[in-house]
Amino acid sequence: MRYFYLLIILCLIACGQNASLPTPIVDSIPTATASLIPPTLSPTETLIPAVTSTPLPTVKRVMIISFDGLRPDAIQAAEMTNLLSLMQNGAYSLTAQTILPSLTLPAHSSMLVGTCPAKHIARWNEYVPENGYALGTDIFDLAKAAGLRTVFVAGKEKLRQVTEPQSTDFFGFVDATDKIEDKISLETMAIEEIRKGFDLMFLHFPDGDLAGHKDGWMSRQQLLAYLLDDKSLGLILDVLKSRNLYDDTLFIITSDHGGHDSTHGTDLLEDLTIPWVISGPGVIQKQLETQVHIMDTSATVAFALGLPIPPEWDGSPVYEVFGLPVDPLRTGGCTGTP
């Protein structure tokens, strides 16, 4: 009899639980994706058509790498094998677009602040401390507010003006243009920060751009500079692997602008077209159909880290890289750019 009552009690508990559970809309929504839902979109708008039985793996940290001035056609020409390997294992576009003016500081501001120049207003391209910082909530602001450790390693001092000092736990630069001999290399600086631990790191290689201004875009000298930068990338990837940090790191490798002759900054497609490569947890292998814009970098990083995307951002996550449908609210580039 005792067992009978026990059975009745168990049945009541089970029935009660069933009565209180809402009917699942789609019972195979992967729970791991819940933290990846951007706060500006409801789950029904984004996830239901994309449900798969495989949960998205967790992104533990993000590394954004910018090869200054890198045209998509330079990747093969310079035999950047480490970047090519990330492309083959991830998703990529070779027709992503930067902003106008296609210059280093304005473009990196759009990449990392997530907005067009009309909003971040950093249209100057020298280190001008009295101008302050690019306006708006950037990806470092978001990450810092969430308690993440942020690192910014730059090959040009002017990139300090992309984000405020309080938004980066570490900011370091090695600027070959300031005529001061630096005692540390960019990759050594980055490796030291990997050793300390990071959640979001931005790493900028200036060498290809400097060679382009000196010897021309796609010149033998510029391609050699990109080849050497790619070897530095390989070294950094090896350090991540040796510390078991590689598999749960999301990488975005891109550029700020292309170039033609020995300059850039114009609305020529050679100046505006940049590579955009993403590799890491949850990223599917494909050449992207989405038209990627440089502002989408921040939004994709925020999405992957589960950070709230500011409504004023002009970029949006490139959902296609995670096998999700394209955001129907996606608007595209900035006024004045293709």
Ligand SMILES: [Zn+2]
């Ligand atoms: Zn540049």
